[in-house]
Amino acid sequence: MTRKEFKPHIACLKALQGQDGIAEDEKYTLRLAIRALEKQCPQPPVFKDKDGNIDMQNGELQCPSCGSRGIIGCKYCPHCGQRIDWSGEEEE
Known part of the structure; x- marks a missing residue:
């Protein structure tokens, strides 16, 4: 879904x-x-810098729910279980 x-x-x-x-x-x-x-409900990962600000160029990939950084390649965040949307498409 x-x-x-x-x-x-x-x-x-x-x-x-x-x-x-x-x-x-x-x-x-x-x-x-x-x-x-x-x-x-799949959520796209976010790019955040060390201060927690969204930074697409210098930020690290993080879970949109808990901020965990170990999510690369995971279907679900290993820390909180949030489903990760890797499609790169934004929904309305």
């Missing part, structure tokens, strides 16, 4: 989470499901 395809599913879970009458344990379960879907 693409990021665009994940968006309505995540939005639906967030809407459920905000409804009245949802028990705290159900809200917790929804938060876990949202987090899991967000991790499966």
Whole structure:
């Protein structure tokens, strides 16, 4: 699935989470499901310099979620599990 395809599913879970009458344990379960879907939603790696600023020329490839630097060639970040999109294409 693409990021665009994940968006309505995540939005639906967030809407459920905000409804009245949802028990705290159900809200917790929804938060876990949202987090899991967000991790499966492919995100492109980011180039950041030592100060954390985006720098396409001098920066290092990092995980967009946790900032881990050991992601080159990985489908998922080995530190946080974020799915990495290596296609180089930006989605709207």
